[in-house]
Amino acid sequence: MSPQGNPLSEGLQLRRRPEPCALVIFGASGDLTKRKLLPALYALAYRKLLPDRFAVVGVARTPQSSKAFTAAMKKAVKEFARDPFRQDVWDQLAAGMRYVSTDFSDDAGEDTVGRVLEELDAERGTGGNRLYYLAVPPQAFETVVQEIGERRAREVWVRLIVEKPFGHDLASARKLNELLHHWFGEDEIFRIDHYLGKETVQNMLALRFANGIFEPIWNRQFIDHVQITVAESIGIEGRAGFYESAGAIRDIFQNHLLQLLALTAMEPPIDFNADSVRNEKVKVLKSMHTPGPKSVVRGQYGAGFVEGVEVPAYREEPGVAPDSLTETYIAAKLYVDNWRWADTPFYVRAGKRLARRETTIAIQFQRAPHPPFEAIAGDGLRPNVLLIYVQPDEGVSLAIGAKVPGAGMTIRTVHMDFLYGGAFRTGLPEAYERLILDAMLGDATLFTREDEVEEQWKLVDAIVGGWQRERPSFPDYESGTWGPKSADDLIHRDGRSWRRH
Ligand SMILES: NC(=O)C1=CN([C@@H]2O[C@H](COP(=O)(O)OP(=O)(O)OC[C@H]3O[C@@H](n4cnc5c(N)ncnc54)[C@H](OP(=O)(O)O)[C@@H]3O)[C@@H](O)[C@H]2O)C=CC1
Numbered sequence: 001m002s003p004q005g006n007p008l009s010e011g012l013q014l015r016r017r018p019e020p021c022a023l024v025i026f027g028a029s030g031d032l033t034k035r036k037l038l039p040a041l042y043a044l045a046y047r048k049l050l051p052d053r054f055a056v057v058g059v060a061r062t063p064q065s066s067k068a069f070t071a072a073m074k075k076a077v078k079e080f081a082r083d084p085f086r087q088d089v090w091d092q093l094a095a096g097m098r099y100v101s102t103d104f105s106d107d108a109g110e111d112t113v114g115r116v117l118e119e120l121d122a123e124r125g126t127g128g129n130r131l132y133y134l135a136v137p138p139q140a141f142e143t144v145v146q147e148i149g150e151r152r153a154r155e156v157w158v159r160l161i162v163e164k165p166f167g168h169d170l171a172s173a174r175k176l177n178e179l180l181h182h183w184f185g186e187d188e189i190f191r192i193d194h195y196l197g198k199e200t201v202q203n204m205l206a207l208r209f210a211n212g213i214f215e216p217i218w219n220r221q222f223i224d225h226v227q228i229t230v231a232e233s234i235g236i237e238g239r240a241g242f243y244e245s246a247g248a249i250r251d252i253f254q255n256h257l258l259q260l261l262a263l264t265a266m267e268p269p270i271d272f273n274a275d276s277v278r279n280e281k282v283k284v285l286k287s288m289h290t291p292g293p294k295s296v297v298r299g300q301y302g303a304g305f306v307e308g309v310e311v312p313a314y315r316e317e318p319g320v321a322p323d324s325l326t327e328t329y330i331a332a333k334l335y336v337d338n339w340r341w342a343d344t345p346f347y348v349r350a351g352k353r354l355a356r357r358e359t360t361i362a363i364q365f366q367r368a369p370h371p372p373f374e375a376i377a378g379d380g381l382r383p384n385v386l387l388i389y390v391q392p393d394e395g396v397s398l399a400i401g402a403k404v405p406g407a408g409m410t411i412r413t414v415h416m417d418f419l420y421g422g423a424f425r426t427g428l429p430e431a432y433e434r435l436i437l438d439a440m441l442g443d444a445t446l447f448t449r450e451d452e453v454e455e456q457w458k459l460v461d462a463i464v465g466g467w468q469r470e471r472p473s474f475p476d477y478e479s480g481t482w483g484p485k486s487a488d489d490l491i492h493r494d495g496r497s498w499r500r501h
Protein backbone atom coordinates (compact mmCIF):
# COMPACT_ATOMS: atom_id res chain seq x y z
CA MET A 1 0.00 0.00 0.00
CA SER A 2 1.32 3.46 -0.84
CA PRO A 3 1.98 5.97 1.93
CA GLN A 4 -1.30 7.68 0.98
CA GLY A 5 -3.18 4.40 1.32
CA ASN A 6 -4.51 4.39 -2.24
CA PRO A 7 -3.50 1.23 -4.09
CA LEU A 8 -4.18 2.96 -7.42
CA SER A 9 -1.46 5.48 -6.67
CA GLU A 10 1.27 2.91 -6.26
CA GLY A 11 2.99 4.01 -9.47
CA LEU A 12 6.14 1.95 -9.52
CA GLN A 13 5.56 -1.58 -8.39
CA LEU A 14 8.16 -4.15 -7.68
CA ARG A 15 8.16 -7.86 -8.19
CA ARG A 16 11.50 -8.03 -6.43
CA ARG A 17 13.40 -5.64 -4.21
CA PRO A 18 16.88 -4.41 -5.07
CA GLU A 19 19.72 -6.00 -3.17
CA PRO A 20 21.57 -3.96 -0.55
CA CYS A 21 23.91 -1.51 -2.26
CA ALA A 22 25.64 1.85 -2.15
CA LEU A 23 24.86 4.47 -4.78
CA VAL A 24 27.91 6.61 -5.54
CA ILE A 25 27.12 9.84 -7.39
CA PHE A 26 30.10 11.44 -9.13
CA GLY A 27 29.15 15.06 -9.73
CA ALA A 28 27.22 15.34 -6.47
CA SER A 29 27.62 19.10 -6.19
CA GLY A 30 25.94 19.61 -9.57
CA ASP A 31 22.56 20.56 -10.92
CA LEU A 32 21.41 17.06 -11.93
CA THR A 33 22.04 15.64 -8.46
CA LYS A 34 20.12 18.43 -6.83
CA ARG A 35 17.16 18.70 -9.20
CA LYS A 36 16.68 15.11 -10.30
CA LEU A 37 18.70 12.43 -8.53
CA LEU A 38 18.09 13.23 -4.87
CA PRO A 39 14.38 13.97 -5.40
CA ALA A 40 14.12 10.62 -7.22
CA LEU A 41 15.85 8.80 -4.37
CA TYR A 42 13.55 10.47 -1.89
CA ALA A 43 10.51 9.38 -3.94
CA LEU A 44 11.82 5.81 -3.91
CA ALA A 45 12.43 5.98 -0.15
CA TYR A 46 8.94 7.43 0.32
CA ARG A 47 7.45 4.41 -1.43
CA LYS A 48 9.74 1.99 0.40
CA LEU A 49 11.29 0.86 -2.85
CA LEU A 50 14.90 1.23 -1.79
CA PRO A 51 16.75 -1.67 -0.20
CA ASP A 52 16.72 -1.60 3.61
CA ARG A 53 20.49 -1.62 3.61
CA PHE A 54 21.32 1.33 1.41
CA ALA A 55 23.79 4.23 1.32
CA VAL A 56 24.45 7.26 -0.89
CA VAL A 57 27.94 8.66 -1.38
CA GLY A 58 28.22 12.03 -3.08
CA VAL A 59 31.55 12.72 -4.79
CA ALA A 60 32.80 15.99 -6.31
CA ARG A 61 35.74 18.38 -6.12
CA THR A 62 33.94 21.08 -4.11
CA PRO A 63 35.13 20.83 -0.50
CA GLN A 64 32.30 20.29 1.97
CA SER A 65 31.53 17.96 4.87
CA SER A 66 29.04 15.08 4.75
CA LYS A 67 26.88 17.13 7.11
CA ALA A 68 26.82 20.13 4.77
CA PHE A 69 26.13 17.90 1.76
CA THR A 70 23.25 16.18 3.55
CA ALA A 71 21.78 19.54 4.53
CA ALA A 72 22.01 20.76 0.91
CA MET A 73 20.31 17.60 -0.32
CA LYS A 74 17.52 17.98 2.24
CA LYS A 75 16.90 21.47 0.90
CA ALA A 76 16.90 20.12 -2.67
CA VAL A 77 14.38 17.42 -1.75
CA LYS A 78 12.11 19.99 -0.14
CA GLU A 79 12.30 22.13 -3.25
CA PHE A 80 12.17 19.56 -6.05
CA ALA A 81 10.62 16.30 -4.79
CA ARG A 82 7.13 15.42 -5.99
CA ASP A 83 6.07 14.10 -2.58
CA PRO A 84 5.50 16.03 0.63
CA PHE A 85 8.51 16.16 2.91
CA ARG A 86 8.42 13.56 5.68
CA GLN A 87 11.07 13.75 8.34
CA ASP A 88 11.05 9.99 9.05
CA VAL A 89 11.57 9.13 5.36
CA TRP A 90 14.35 11.68 5.11
CA ASP A 91 16.07 10.54 8.31
CA GLN A 92 16.31 7.01 7.04
CA LEU A 93 17.80 8.11 3.73
CA ALA A 94 20.13 10.67 5.31
CA ALA A 95 21.54 8.17 7.81
CA GLY A 96 23.43 6.45 4.99
CA MET A 97 24.56 9.64 3.26
CA ARG A 98 28.23 10.62 2.94
CA TYR A 99 30.23 13.08 0.88
CA VAL A 100 33.79 12.75 -0.43
CA SER A 101 35.64 15.71 -1.85
CA THR A 102 38.23 14.66 -4.44
CA ASP A 103 39.35 15.69 -7.90
CA PHE A 104 39.18 11.97 -8.72
CA SER A 105 42.79 11.71 -9.85
CA ASP A 106 44.85 13.43 -7.18
CA ASP A 107 44.27 11.18 -4.19
CA ALA A 108 47.98 10.86 -3.40
CA GLY A 109 47.56 7.09 -3.65
CA GLU A 110 44.66 7.05 -1.21
CA ASP A 111 41.34 5.72 -2.40
CA THR A 112 39.09 7.84 -0.19
CA VAL A 113 35.91 6.83 -1.98
CA GLY A 114 36.86 3.15 -1.61
CA ARG A 115 37.56 3.58 2.10
CA VAL A 116 34.21 5.29 2.73
CA LEU A 117 32.43 2.54 0.80
CA GLU A 118 34.09 -0.16 2.88
CA GLU A 119 33.07 1.69 6.07
CA LEU A 120 29.50 1.79 4.79
CA ASP A 121 29.57 -1.93 4.00
CA ALA A 122 30.39 -2.50 7.68
CA GLU A 123 28.03 0.13 9.12
CA ARG A 124 25.06 -0.12 6.75
CA GLY A 125 25.43 -3.65 5.41
CA THR A 126 25.63 -2.57 1.77
CA GLY A 127 27.34 -5.85 0.97
CA GLY A 128 30.05 -4.68 -1.42
CA ASN A 129 27.44 -3.88 -4.12
CA ARG A 130 27.97 -0.59 -5.95
CA LEU A 131 25.87 1.48 -8.30
CA TYR A 132 28.01 4.29 -9.69
CA TYR A 133 26.35 7.29 -11.30
CA LEU A 134 28.44 9.44 -13.65
CA ALA A 135 26.80 12.86 -13.33
CA VAL A 136 29.94 14.75 -14.36
CA PRO A 137 30.71 16.63 -17.58
CA PRO A 138 32.05 14.42 -20.40
CA GLN A 139 35.62 15.70 -19.95
CA ALA A 140 35.70 14.07 -16.50
CA PHE A 141 34.31 10.68 -17.67
CA GLU A 142 37.66 9.07 -18.38
CA THR A 143 39.26 9.85 -15.02
CA VAL A 144 36.20 8.72 -13.10
CA VAL A 145 35.78 5.49 -15.07
CA GLN A 146 39.46 4.72 -14.49
CA GLU A 147 39.03 5.39 -10.78
CA ILE A 148 36.02 3.08 -10.52
CA GLY A 149 37.54 0.43 -12.75
CA GLU A 150 40.68 0.09 -10.66
CA ARG A 151 38.62 -0.71 -7.58
CA ARG A 152 36.43 -3.22 -9.32
CA ALA A 153 37.99 -6.48 -8.13
CA ARG A 154 37.23 -5.61 -4.50
CA GLU A 155 33.50 -5.25 -5.07
CA VAL A 156 30.66 -7.75 -5.39
CA TRP A 157 28.44 -6.41 -8.15
CA VAL A 158 29.17 -3.15 -9.90
CA ARG A 159 26.86 -1.21 -12.18
CA LEU A 160 27.58 2.06 -13.84
CA ILE A 161 25.00 4.62 -14.97
CA VAL A 162 26.47 6.94 -17.60
CA GLU A 163 24.75 10.27 -18.23
CA LYS A 164 24.33 11.84 -21.61
CA PRO A 165 25.89 13.13 -23.77
CA PHE A 166 27.36 9.76 -24.68
CA GLY A 167 30.09 11.13 -26.94
CA HIS A 168 30.03 13.97 -29.43
CA ASP A 169 30.04 11.87 -32.61
CA LEU A 170 30.47 8.26 -33.65
CA ALA A 171 34.23 8.25 -33.13
CA SER A 172 34.08 9.66 -29.59
CA ALA A 173 31.16 7.39 -28.67
CA ARG A 174 33.16 4.36 -29.83
CA LYS A 175 36.15 5.55 -27.82
CA LEU A 176 33.97 5.92 -24.75
CA ASN A 177 32.51 2.46 -25.29
CA GLU A 178 36.04 1.05 -25.53
CA LEU A 179 37.05 2.77 -22.32
CA LEU A 180 34.00 1.42 -20.49
CA HIS A 181 34.48 -2.09 -21.86
CA HIS A 182 38.08 -2.12 -20.71
CA TRP A 183 36.73 -2.32 -17.18
CA PHE A 184 33.07 -3.33 -17.40
CA GLY A 185 30.87 -5.80 -19.22
CA GLU A 186 28.02 -4.45 -21.34
CA ASP A 187 25.54 -5.85 -18.79
CA GLU A 188 27.13 -3.59 -16.14
CA ILE A 189 26.82 -0.39 -18.21
CA PHE A 190 23.60 1.64 -18.08
CA ARG A 191 23.63 4.49 -20.63
CA ILE A 192 20.83 6.73 -19.55
CA ASP A 193 18.27 8.40 -21.79
CA HIS A 194 15.76 9.73 -19.33
CA TYR A 195 12.99 9.75 -21.94
CA LEU A 196 12.91 5.96 -21.71
CA GLY A 197 12.07 6.32 -18.02
CA LYS A 198 8.97 8.40 -18.74
CA GLU A 199 5.76 6.46 -18.11
CA THR A 200 4.11 7.68 -21.29
CA VAL A 201 7.06 6.63 -23.40
CA GLN A 202 6.78 3.11 -22.00
CA ASN A 203 3.05 3.33 -22.58
CA MET A 204 3.80 3.35 -26.29
CA LEU A 205 4.91 -0.27 -25.84
CA ALA A 206 1.82 -1.10 -23.78
CA LEU A 207 -0.46 0.54 -26.32
CA ARG A 208 1.09 -1.31 -29.23
CA PHE A 209 1.72 -4.70 -27.74
CA ALA A 210 -0.95 -5.14 -25.07
CA ASN A 211 -3.82 -4.29 -27.40
CA GLY A 212 -4.88 -6.44 -30.31
CA ILE A 213 -6.53 -3.62 -32.23
CA PHE A 214 -3.51 -1.49 -33.05
CA GLU A 215 -0.93 -3.92 -34.35
CA PRO A 216 -2.78 -4.95 -37.54
CA ILE A 217 -3.05 -1.32 -38.62
CA TRP A 218 0.38 -0.20 -37.41
CA ASN A 219 2.02 -0.09 -40.81
CA ARG A 220 2.34 1.66 -44.17
CA GLN A 221 -0.99 0.30 -45.40
CA PHE A 222 -2.97 2.23 -42.78
CA ILE A 223 -0.67 4.96 -41.53
CA ASP A 224 -0.12 8.01 -43.71
CA HIS A 225 2.71 9.45 -41.65
CA VAL A 226 4.02 9.93 -38.11
CA GLN A 227 4.90 13.20 -36.40
CA ILE A 228 7.10 13.37 -33.32
CA THR A 229 7.45 16.69 -31.51
CA VAL A 230 9.74 17.54 -28.62
CA ALA A 231 8.92 21.20 -28.05
CA GLU A 232 10.38 23.14 -25.15
CA SER A 233 9.45 26.63 -24.06
CA ILE A 234 12.64 27.00 -22.01
CA GLY A 235 15.92 28.25 -23.44
CA ILE A 236 19.31 26.81 -22.60
CA GLU A 237 19.02 27.53 -18.87
CA GLY A 238 22.59 28.71 -18.34
CA ARG A 239 24.10 25.65 -20.06
CA ALA A 240 25.84 27.54 -22.88
CA GLY A 241 29.13 25.71 -22.33
CA PHE A 242 27.49 22.40 -23.17
CA TYR A 243 24.88 23.60 -25.62
CA GLU A 244 27.20 25.61 -27.89
CA SER A 245 29.00 22.41 -28.87
CA ALA A 246 25.92 20.20 -28.85
CA GLY A 247 23.00 22.05 -30.41
CA ALA A 248 19.56 20.54 -30.80
CA ILE A 249 20.84 17.66 -32.91
CA ARG A 250 23.11 16.27 -30.18
CA ASP A 251 21.05 17.41 -27.22
CA ILE A 252 17.66 15.98 -28.25
CA PHE A 253 17.64 14.47 -31.73
CA GLN A 254 20.47 11.95 -31.25
CA ASN A 255 18.91 10.50 -28.13
CA HIS A 256 15.35 11.39 -27.09
CA LEU A 257 13.87 11.89 -30.56
CA LEU A 258 15.45 8.81 -32.08
CA GLN A 259 14.35 6.75 -29.08
CA LEU A 260 10.76 7.89 -29.50
CA LEU A 261 10.94 7.06 -33.19
CA ALA A 262 12.46 3.62 -32.55
CA LEU A 263 9.77 2.71 -30.02
CA THR A 264 7.06 3.82 -32.44
CA ALA A 265 8.50 1.91 -35.38
CA MET A 266 9.97 -1.23 -33.82
CA GLU A 267 8.70 -4.76 -34.42
CA PRO A 268 7.09 -6.58 -31.48
CA PRO A 269 9.85 -7.96 -29.24
CA ILE A 270 9.48 -11.60 -28.21
CA ASP A 271 9.50 -10.55 -24.56
CA PHE A 272 10.20 -7.48 -22.46
CA ASN A 273 13.77 -8.27 -21.59
CA ALA A 274 16.64 -5.91 -22.25
CA ASP A 275 18.11 -7.60 -25.29
CA SER A 276 14.81 -8.43 -26.96
CA VAL A 277 13.61 -4.81 -26.79
CA ARG A 278 16.95 -3.32 -27.71
CA ASN A 279 17.48 -5.72 -30.64
CA GLU A 280 14.26 -4.44 -32.19
CA LYS A 281 15.18 -0.79 -31.64
CA VAL A 282 18.58 -1.30 -33.23
CA LYS A 283 16.92 -2.84 -36.31
CA VAL A 284 14.88 0.34 -36.74
CA LEU A 285 17.94 2.56 -36.44
CA LYS A 286 19.81 0.41 -38.96
CA SER A 287 16.91 0.70 -41.40
CA MET A 288 17.01 4.47 -41.45
CA HIS A 289 18.78 6.01 -44.38
CA THR A 290 20.48 9.38 -44.27
CA PRO A 291 17.98 12.12 -45.12
CA GLY A 292 18.88 14.34 -48.06
CA PRO A 293 19.75 18.02 -47.39
CA LYS A 294 16.20 19.15 -48.18
CA SER A 295 14.81 16.74 -45.60
CA VAL A 296 16.54 18.30 -42.59
CA VAL A 297 16.26 21.89 -41.41
CA ARG A 298 17.77 23.70 -38.49
CA GLY A 299 16.97 26.97 -36.81
CA GLN A 300 18.02 29.28 -34.00
CA TYR A 301 15.76 31.39 -31.83
CA GLY A 302 15.73 35.14 -31.81
CA ALA A 303 14.25 37.29 -29.08
CA GLY A 304 10.53 37.15 -28.42
CA PHE A 305 7.83 36.41 -25.89
CA VAL A 306 7.27 32.96 -24.42
CA GLU A 307 4.09 32.51 -22.43
CA GLY A 308 3.87 36.27 -22.00
CA VAL A 309 7.45 36.77 -20.82
CA GLU A 310 10.03 38.62 -22.90
CA VAL A 311 13.11 36.48 -23.56
CA PRO A 312 16.45 37.19 -25.25
CA ALA A 313 17.77 35.72 -28.47
CA TYR A 314 20.01 32.64 -28.24
CA ARG A 315 22.98 34.76 -29.27
CA GLU A 316 22.32 37.04 -26.29
CA GLU A 317 22.33 34.21 -23.73
CA PRO A 318 25.30 34.36 -21.31
CA GLY A 319 28.23 32.35 -22.67
CA VAL A 320 26.92 32.14 -26.24
CA ALA A 321 29.02 33.59 -29.06
CA PRO A 322 27.34 36.67 -30.61
CA ASP A 323 27.67 35.06 -34.05
CA SER A 324 26.90 31.53 -32.92
CA LEU A 325 25.74 29.11 -35.59
CA THR A 326 24.51 26.53 -33.09
CA GLU A 327 21.03 25.28 -33.89
CA THR A 328 18.35 25.39 -31.22
CA TYR A 329 15.78 23.76 -33.50
CA ILE A 330 15.84 20.78 -35.82
CA ALA A 331 13.19 19.20 -38.00
CA ALA A 332 13.58 16.26 -40.34
CA LYS A 333 11.71 13.90 -42.57
CA LEU A 334 13.01 10.41 -41.93
CA TYR A 335 12.27 7.02 -43.42
CA VAL A 336 12.51 3.57 -41.93
CA ASP A 337 13.26 1.33 -44.88
CA ASN A 338 11.61 -1.94 -44.06
CA TRP A 339 8.46 -3.85 -45.01
CA ARG A 340 6.37 -2.22 -42.31
CA TRP A 341 7.28 1.37 -43.02
CA ALA A 342 8.66 1.78 -46.56
CA ASP A 343 7.63 5.20 -47.98
CA THR A 344 5.95 6.31 -44.72
CA PRO A 345 7.49 9.59 -43.58
CA PHE A 346 8.37 10.19 -39.95
CA TYR A 347 8.42 13.96 -39.46
CA VAL A 348 10.32 14.84 -36.31
CA ARG A 349 11.07 18.20 -34.72
CA ALA A 350 12.64 19.51 -31.55
CA GLY A 351 13.34 23.01 -30.43
CA LYS A 352 13.88 25.41 -27.59
CA ARG A 353 11.91 28.56 -26.88
CA LEU A 354 8.91 27.30 -28.81
CA ALA A 355 5.37 28.35 -28.04
CA ARG A 356 4.76 25.64 -25.47
CA ARG A 357 6.34 22.67 -23.75
CA GLU A 358 4.97 19.59 -25.38
CA THR A 359 6.20 16.15 -26.35
CA THR A 360 3.81 14.23 -28.59
CA ILE A 361 3.80 11.32 -30.97
CA ALA A 362 1.04 11.63 -33.56
CA ILE A 363 0.14 8.67 -35.75
CA GLN A 364 -1.89 9.96 -38.67
CA PHE A 365 -3.90 7.29 -40.45
CA GLN A 366 -4.92 7.29 -44.12
CA ARG A 367 -8.10 9.12 -44.96
CA ALA A 368 -11.32 7.12 -45.18
CA PRO A 369 -11.33 5.70 -48.72
CA HIS A 370 -14.79 6.80 -49.78
CA PRO A 371 -16.49 9.31 -47.50
CA PRO A 372 -20.09 9.46 -48.75
CA PHE A 373 -20.85 12.69 -46.88
CA GLU A 374 -17.77 14.75 -47.56
CA ALA A 375 -19.68 17.52 -49.28
CA ILE A 376 -21.47 18.42 -46.05
CA ALA A 377 -18.69 17.77 -43.56
CA GLY A 378 -18.39 20.45 -40.88
CA ASP A 379 -14.64 21.03 -40.72
CA GLY A 380 -13.69 18.81 -43.64
CA LEU A 381 -13.42 15.12 -43.08
CA ARG A 382 -10.13 14.74 -41.29
CA PRO A 383 -8.09 11.55 -41.07
CA ASN A 384 -7.96 9.67 -37.77
CA VAL A 385 -5.01 10.52 -35.57
CA LEU A 386 -3.76 8.62 -32.58
CA LEU A 387 -2.00 11.04 -30.27
CA ILE A 388 0.35 9.93 -27.55
CA TYR A 389 0.91 12.83 -25.18
CA VAL A 390 4.25 12.21 -23.50
CA GLN A 391 4.13 15.48 -21.57
CA PRO A 392 2.56 17.55 -20.15
CA ASP A 393 -1.06 16.25 -19.75
CA GLU A 394 0.09 12.68 -20.21
CA GLY A 395 -2.33 10.42 -22.02
CA VAL A 396 -3.58 9.04 -25.30
CA SER A 397 -6.22 10.49 -27.56
CA LEU A 398 -7.85 9.20 -30.73
CA ALA A 399 -9.28 11.77 -33.13
CA ILE A 400 -12.34 10.44 -34.91
CA GLY A 401 -15.05 11.93 -37.09
CA ALA A 402 -18.46 12.09 -35.40
CA LYS A 403 -21.86 13.33 -36.45
CA VAL A 404 -22.88 16.73 -35.15
CA PRO A 405 -26.26 16.25 -33.43
CA GLY A 406 -29.28 17.45 -35.31
CA ALA A 407 -30.54 17.48 -38.85
CA GLY A 408 -28.25 16.74 -41.77
CA MET A 409 -25.01 14.84 -41.77
CA THR A 410 -22.35 17.22 -40.57
CA ILE A 411 -19.16 15.58 -39.38
CA ARG A 412 -16.82 17.04 -36.82
CA THR A 413 -13.58 15.74 -35.32
CA VAL A 414 -13.90 14.69 -31.67
CA HIS A 415 -11.42 13.03 -29.33
CA MET A 416 -11.62 9.84 -27.33
CA ASP A 417 -9.25 10.53 -24.46
CA PHE A 418 -7.42 8.54 -21.85
CA LEU A 419 -5.68 10.77 -19.33
CA TYR A 420 -3.32 9.25 -16.80
CA GLY A 421 -4.50 11.42 -13.95
CA GLY A 422 -8.14 10.45 -14.50
CA ALA A 423 -7.58 6.73 -15.07
CA PHE A 424 -5.04 6.00 -12.37
CA ARG A 425 -5.50 8.89 -9.95
CA THR A 426 -1.77 9.01 -9.49
CA GLY A 427 1.11 11.39 -9.91
CA LEU A 428 3.42 9.79 -12.44
CA PRO A 429 6.83 8.67 -11.24
CA GLU A 430 9.68 10.82 -12.47
CA ALA A 431 11.81 9.16 -15.13
CA TYR A 432 14.85 9.07 -12.86
CA GLU A 433 12.98 7.11 -10.18
CA ARG A 434 12.25 4.29 -12.57
CA LEU A 435 15.71 4.31 -14.11
CA ILE A 436 17.68 4.33 -10.86
CA LEU A 437 15.52 1.53 -9.54
CA ASP A 438 15.96 -0.53 -12.71
CA ALA A 439 19.72 -0.09 -12.55
CA MET A 440 19.71 -1.29 -8.92
CA LEU A 441 17.80 -4.34 -10.12
CA GLY A 442 20.23 -4.87 -12.99
CA ASP A 443 17.49 -4.41 -15.61
CA ALA A 444 18.88 -2.58 -18.66
CA THR A 445 15.73 -2.69 -20.82
CA LEU A 446 15.22 1.07 -20.56
CA PHE A 447 18.87 1.95 -21.12
CA THR A 448 20.69 2.40 -24.41
CA ARG A 449 22.94 -0.39 -25.64
CA GLU A 450 26.37 0.11 -27.22
CA ASP A 451 25.27 -0.67 -30.79
CA GLU A 452 22.14 1.46 -30.40
CA VAL A 453 24.06 4.56 -29.43
CA GLU A 454 26.50 4.01 -32.29
CA GLU A 455 23.67 3.72 -34.83
CA GLN A 456 22.21 6.97 -33.49
CA TRP A 457 25.53 8.71 -33.99
CA LYS A 458 25.93 7.40 -37.55
CA LEU A 459 22.75 9.21 -38.52
CA VAL A 460 23.74 12.38 -36.67
CA ASP A 461 27.24 12.42 -38.20
CA ALA A 462 25.77 12.12 -41.69
CA ILE A 463 23.42 15.07 -41.09
CA VAL A 464 26.07 17.23 -39.45
CA GLY A 465 28.45 16.42 -42.33
CA GLY A 466 25.90 17.83 -44.76
CA TRP A 467 25.51 20.98 -42.68
CA GLN A 468 29.17 21.79 -43.00
CA ARG A 469 28.65 22.66 -46.65
CA GLU A 470 26.29 25.57 -45.98
CA ARG A 471 26.14 28.52 -43.63
CA PRO A 472 22.76 29.03 -42.02
CA SER A 473 21.23 32.42 -41.70
CA PHE A 474 20.47 32.69 -37.96
CA PRO A 475 18.43 33.65 -36.02
CA ASP A 476 15.48 32.49 -38.08
CA TYR A 477 12.60 32.06 -35.67
CA GLU A 478 11.15 34.23 -33.01
CA SER A 479 10.97 32.88 -29.46
CA GLY A 480 7.45 31.83 -28.60
CA THR A 481 6.59 30.63 -32.12
CA TRP A 482 6.63 27.10 -33.56
CA GLY A 483 10.03 27.36 -35.23
CA PRO A 484 11.47 28.54 -38.55
CA LYS A 485 9.53 28.82 -41.79
CA SER A 486 11.87 26.28 -43.35
CA ALA A 487 10.34 23.63 -41.07
CA ASP A 488 6.88 24.44 -42.37
CA ASP A 489 8.19 24.33 -45.93
CA LEU A 490 9.70 20.90 -45.26
CA ILE A 491 6.31 19.36 -44.51
CA HIS A 492 4.14 21.57 -46.74
CA ARG A 493 6.10 20.34 -49.77
CA ASP A 494 4.46 16.96 -49.13
CA GLY A 495 0.98 18.49 -48.85
CA ARG A 496 0.95 17.97 -45.06
CA SER A 497 1.23 20.26 -42.02
CA TRP A 498 2.66 20.12 -38.53
CA ARG A 499 0.04 19.50 -35.94
CA ARG A 500 -0.87 22.53 -33.84
CA HIS A 501 -2.19 21.04 -30.62
N1 LIG B 1 21.25 18.99 -15.35
C1 LIG B 1 20.43 18.29 -16.11
O1 LIG B 1 19.21 18.49 -16.11
C2 LIG B 1 20.98 17.23 -16.99
C3 LIG B 1 22.31 16.87 -16.96
N2 LIG B 1 22.76 15.85 -17.75
C4 LIG B 1 24.16 15.43 -17.71
O2 LIG B 1 24.57 15.17 -16.38
C5 LIG B 1 25.92 15.53 -16.20
C6 LIG B 1 26.01 16.55 -15.06
O3 LIG B 1 25.22 17.64 -15.41
P1 LIG B 1 24.92 18.83 -14.39
O4 LIG B 1 24.71 18.33 -13.02
O5 LIG B 1 23.88 19.65 -15.02
O6 LIG B 1 26.28 19.62 -14.46
P2 LIG B 1 26.88 20.64 -13.38
O7 LIG B 1 27.88 21.45 -14.11
O8 LIG B 1 25.84 21.32 -12.60
O9 LIG B 1 27.64 19.67 -12.37
C7 LIG B 1 28.76 18.92 -12.76
C8 LIG B 1 29.27 18.13 -11.60
O10 LIG B 1 30.48 17.48 -12.00
C9 LIG B 1 31.56 17.96 -11.20
N3 LIG B 1 32.68 18.29 -12.11
C10 LIG B 1 32.74 19.31 -12.96
N4 LIG B 1 33.91 19.30 -13.67
C11 LIG B 1 34.58 18.25 -13.25
C12 LIG B 1 35.85 17.74 -13.59
N5 LIG B 1 36.65 18.24 -14.52
N6 LIG B 1 36.25 16.65 -12.94
C13 LIG B 1 35.46 16.13 -12.02
N7 LIG B 1 34.25 16.58 -11.66
C14 LIG B 1 33.80 17.63 -12.27
C15 LIG B 1 31.07 19.21 -10.52
O11 LIG B 1 31.52 19.30 -9.22
P3 LIG B 1 32.83 20.04 -8.71
O12 LIG B 1 33.02 21.25 -9.54
O13 LIG B 1 32.51 20.28 -7.27
O14 LIG B 1 33.85 18.99 -8.90
C16 LIG B 1 29.59 18.95 -10.39
O15 LIG B 1 29.32 18.19 -9.23
C17 LIG B 1 26.40 16.07 -17.54
O16 LIG B 1 26.99 15.02 -18.26
C18 LIG B 1 25.11 16.51 -18.20
O17 LIG B 1 25.21 16.52 -19.60
C19 LIG B 1 21.92 15.16 -18.56
C20 LIG B 1 20.58 15.47 -18.64
C21 LIG B 1 20.01 16.55 -17.89
Ligand SMILES: O=C1O[C@H](COP(=O)(O)O)[C@@H](O)[C@H](O)[C@H]1O
Binds near residue numbers: 232251252
Ligand atom coordinates in the same frame (compact mmCIF):
# COMPACT_ATOMS: atom_id res chain seq x y z
O1 LIG C 1 18.26 15.83 -21.93
C1 LIG C 1 17.71 16.92 -21.97
O2 LIG C 1 16.39 16.98 -21.73
C2 LIG C 1 15.78 18.19 -21.33
C3 LIG C 1 14.29 17.99 -21.55
O3 LIG C 1 13.85 16.98 -20.68
P1 LIG C 1 12.33 16.95 -20.21
O4 LIG C 1 12.25 15.72 -19.40
O5 LIG C 1 12.09 18.21 -19.44
O6 LIG C 1 11.52 16.89 -21.45
C4 LIG C 1 16.29 19.36 -22.14
O7 LIG C 1 15.77 20.58 -21.63
C5 LIG C 1 17.78 19.40 -22.07
O8 LIG C 1 18.27 20.43 -22.92
C6 LIG C 1 18.39 18.09 -22.52
O9 LIG C 1 19.77 18.07 -22.23
